[in-house]
Amino acid sequence: TDFGYEQVPVQDKVKRVGQVFHSVASRYDVMNDLMSMGIHRIWKRFTIEVAAARPGQKILDLAGGTGDLTSRFSRIVGPTGQVVLCDINASMLACGRTRLIDEGLVGNINYVQGNAECLPYPDDYFDLITIAFGLRNVTDKNAALRSMLRVLRPGGKLLVLEFSQPTSKPLQSVYDVYSFKALPLMGKVVAGDADSYRYLAESIRMHPDQETLKQMMQTAGFERCDYHNLTGGIVALHKGYKL
Ligand code: SAM
Numbered sequence: 001t002d003f004g005y006e007q008v009p010v011q012d013k014v015k016r017v018g019q020v021f022h023s024v025a026s027r028y029d030v031m032n033d034l035m036s037m038g039i040h041r042i043w044k045r046f047t048i049e050v051a052a053a054r055p056g057q058k059i060l061d062l063a064g065g066t067g068d069l070t071s072r073f074s075r076i077v078g079p080t081g082q083v084v085l086c087d088i089n090a091s092m093l094a095c096g097r098t099r100l101i102d103e104g105l106v107g108n109i110n111y112v113q114g115n116a117e118c119l120p121y122p123d124d125y126f127d128l129i130t131i132a133f134g135l136r137n138v139t140d141k142n143a144a145l146r147s148m149l150r151v152l153r154p155g156g157k158l159l160v161l162e163f164s165q166p167t168s169k170p171l172q173s174v175y176d177v178y179s180f181k182a183l184p185l186m187g188k189v190v191a192g193d194a195d196s197y198r199y200l201a202e203s204i205r206m207h208p209d210q211e212t213l214k215q216m217m218q219t220a221g222f223e224r225c226d227y228h229n230l231t232g233g234i235v236a237l238h239k240g241y242k243l
Pocket residue numbers: 017021062063064065066067068086087088089092114115116117131132133134137138139
């Protein structure tokens with residue numbers, strides 16, 4: 001692209017995603033607030049509403065990182081429920097665990113280091129799966145979607161919260177400047193790490209748009225797939241069911 005993205009080999013991508021999240025883990029929450037100007041909280045609140053979780057449910061917060069969604073779900077499912085915070089990255093998982101324990105959330109959360117492409121759970125296990133700002137980092141997205149479908153129980157729901165394609169041209173232009181100029185600069189100044197935030201901007205641009213992701217979910221076997229644009233399509237929440 002005109003932003004100089006180079007296609008990297010698969011193993012390099014795995015390594016790169018690992019390095020990126022290892023190096024940003026401790027500053028991840030602050031940077032999230034800063035870079036999205038706090039708006040990621042609204043996107044996540046909306047996700048929690050659509051999830052409509054209930055006490056006693058088993059929920060997988062995949063690529064859960066520092067546990068924003070897990071924190072909410074843990075309170076909702078209560079002592080009879082279970083929330084699995086699964087992430088491939090040990091540093092992110094450790095930050096998440098410390099934070100949730102500090103919040104006093106113990107007893108119904110399991111911390112699992114695992115890869116979305118081959119989830120270490122039996123078939124039909126979860127009532128609900130969420131993956132927030134995680135799918136774009138996964139190397140084989142189709143394998144990951146199939147794996148999520150497998151561990152979801154019939155009637156269960158998948159929610160994918162992810163950066164998407166702004167729906168208007170002017171917004172797209174503003175957003176390009178923001179993500180390719182402002183983000184790496186902020187990354188450099190605040191976190192001393194421009195490269196990780198340049199990767200972030202590139203991965204956002206490469207991620208499938210609304211319709212493509214919907215199609216991928218359908219191909220993986222999800223039914224009644226649909227999406228809702230947030231902030232003019234900068235982010236979209238995709239929903240699908242296992243029937
Ligand atoms: N869900 C959290 C949130 O919304 O704040 C964290 C999102 S963070 C941008 C993306 C996370 O995806 C990272 O913690 C990273 O380690 C994780 N990740 C990347 N590839 C993964 C994979 N193949 N399986 C599981 N997690 C993965």
